[in-house]
Amino acid sequence: MKPIPFRDVHLDFHTSEFIGDVGVDFDPEEFAHTLINAHVNTICIFARCHHGYCYYPTKVGVVHPGLKRKDLLGEMIEVLKTHKISVGVYTTVAWDELNARLHPEWRQVKPDKSLVETGYWKWLCLNSPYADWVEAHIRELLSNYQFDRFFIDIVMQWFDGCVCDYCLSDMEKSMLNPENPSDRRIQAIQVQRRFMKRMKSIVEEYDPEIAVYFNRSWILSANPDASLRKDLEYYSYVSIESLPTGGWGYNHFPLIAHYLMNKGIPLQSLTGRFHKSWGDFGGLKSKAALEYECLRVAVRGIRVGVGDQLHPRGRLDQATYRLIGYVYSQIERLEPWLKDTEPVADIGILIANGTGPEGVLGTDLSSEEGAMRILMELGHQFLILDEWDDFSKFKLLILPDHVYLSEELTDKLERFLEVGGRIIASYFSGLSQKTGEPILRDWPIRSIRRSRYSLNYLRPIADKLGLDVEVYDYALYEPAAYVEAVPGAEVLAKV
Ligand SMILES: [Zn+2]
Numbered sequence: 001m002k003p004i005p006f007r008d009v010h011l012d013f014h015t016s017e018f019i020g021d022v023g024v025d026f027d028p029e030e031f032a033h034t035l036i037n038a039h040v041n042t043i044c045i046f047a048r049c050h051h052g053y054c055y056y057p058t059k060v061g062v063v064h065p066g067l068k069r070k071d072l073l074g075e076m077i078e079v080l081k082t083h084k085i086s087v088g089v090y091t092t093v094a095w096d097e098l099n100a101r102l103h104p105e106w107r108q109v110k111p112d113k114s115l116v117e118t119g120y121w122k123w124l125c126l127n128s129p130y131a132d133w134v135e136a137h138i139r140e141l142l143s144n145y146q147f148d149r150f151f152i153d154i155v156m157q158w159f160d161g162c163v164c165d166y167c168l169s170d171m172e173k174s175m176l177n178p179e180n181p182s183d184r185r186i187q188a189i190q191v192q193r194r195f196m197k198r199m200k201s202i203v204e205e206y207d208p209e210i211a212v213y214f215n216r217s218w219i220l221s222a223n224p225d226a227s228l229r230k231d232l233e234y235y236s237y238v239s240i241e242s243l244p245t246g247g248w249g250y251n252h253f254p255l256i257a258h259y260l261m262n263k264g265i266p267l268q269s270l271t272g273r274f275h276k277s278w279g280d281f282g283g284l285k286s287k288a289a290l291e292y293e294c295l296r297v298a299v300r301g302i303r304v305g306v307g308d309q310l311h312p313r314g315r316l317d318q319a320t321y322r323l324i325g326y327v328y329s330q331i332e333r334l335e336p337w338l339k340d341t342e343p344v345a346d347i348g349i350l351i352a353n354g355t356g357p358e359g360v361l362g363t364d365l366s367s368e369e370g371a372m373r374i375l376m377e378l379g380h381q382f383l384i385l386d387e388w389d390d391f392s393k394f395k396l397l398i399l400p401d402h403v404y405l406s407e408e409l410t411d412k413l414e415r416f417l418e419v420g421g422r423i424i425a426s427y428f429s430g431l432s433q434k435t436g437e438p439i440l441r442d443w444p445i446r447s448i449r450r451s452r453y454s455l456n457y458l459r460p461i462a463d464k465l466g467l468d469v470e471v472y473d474y475a476l477y478e479p480a481a482y483v484e485a486v487p488g489a490e491v492l493a494k495v
Pocket of ligand 1: 107108109125126127128162163164165166167168
């Protein structure tokens with residue numbers, strides 16, 4: 001795989017067809033020097049945008065009607081290569097306004113038969129003949145241009161599944177019930193995987209060294225059908241898109257990163273220069289905010305990316321690149337200590353196996369996020385694990401709230417305890433997936449039941465929790481669980 005440098009700009013160019021003079025001010029040398037001065041050493045540039053238009057001469061798609069240059073993509077690639085800046089090429093999949101207009105029969109359909117649409121964008125189904133169109137578009141790009149990375153965006157089926165005619169006929173063949181939310185989710189996951197497999201093999205046909213990434217929402221799941229481990233086969237690297245002020249929040253990046261950091265795949269994370277989210281003009285983050293967001297990525301040994309939206313006339317904004325340069329010059333100095341690093345952690349947070357409100361294929365990660373925040377605030381080194389990870393390197397495993405145990409996981413945890421490992425389990429964690437009863441040998445509780453009250457009180461036992469904790473009836477604000485301790489177990493507080 002071609003190396004992915006550490007300091008990236010992800011240059012969006014979602015430009016409506018009603019805008020004219022597109023690219024009219026683009027100056028290749030000024031473009032490259034703005035990036036060099038900002039210490040950028042890789043950039044992802046656009047072949048096509050969510051409005052569905054292409055920025056290069058195409059026989060497959062439609063060139064943006066306002067484009068004033070013969071081949072904006074080609075000009076960018078050429079000047080970037082001259083200046084040894086690594087080139088990623090961007091294209092979009094499920095969101096393509098033009099194809100959605102031309103081919104309403106390719107659109108994703110919700111279980112209530114309405115068409116899938118979020119914000120501005122209509123969703124096209126990856127299982128429809130649109131996938132053939134995307135293949136032709138990808139082949140065209142690979143035949144005409146040489147580049148280092150391929151960022152294939154919005155490779156997503158609707159979370160609750162698509163029930164378009166193509167998906168329904170598929171589900172019938174594979175005995176999946178479109179009335180069942182879990183079956184619809186399985187269908188959506190399978191469609192995404194088939195699509196990624198197909199496109200990855202096409203890229204490999206042309207240039208096996210190109211690093212491929214399919215962008216979508218990353219949802220951690222320990223369910224064998226929904227686990228991200230299976231998706232990772234189709235990726236050369238993962239770019240964790242996470243703009244803290246753009247709806248992702250500050251906890252999204254560490255949650256996904258600490259899961260992926262030991263999965264053997266190169267990582268990058270994208271934030272944005274925007275005050276809020278993608279695509280605006282005039283949203284420029286404060287220095288302190290961008291510095292914090294980029295450095296917290298870099299200190300984990302993860303490549304840093306900042307998203308920008310190029311002005312339709314094609315000129316990079318100088319204030320934006322002064323801001324990026326302020327942060328990237330610091331990262332460049334630190335880079336010898338950041339590259340090719342490996343996480344060393346002695347605590348693992350085990351993700352649950354699909355007991356969240358979304359049913360068997362979803363995972364409510366609020367408890368895992370809570371455990372993560374405690375560990376980050378205390379400055380501990382940790383990773384987020386699933387039951388297929390190797391536990392032997394860890395001293396402590398945390399099972400937050402709803403980690404029910406399969407037979408395999410029970411055996412694995414027994415072995416972990418036998419060699420001196422420790423477990424902190426909260427609420428219903430540690431119970432058998434099958435029976436709902438405690439299953440581990442030497443587990444210190446005999447039975448557990450839910451409270452029937454809307455809140456409970458916790459009273460610490462004197463001197464057990466340290467001098468800072470008053471013996472007081474602390475409100476828990478939510479229903480607790482009653483547990484019965486086995487004889488000899490040490491009890492620290494009572495509910
Ligand atoms: Zn469909």
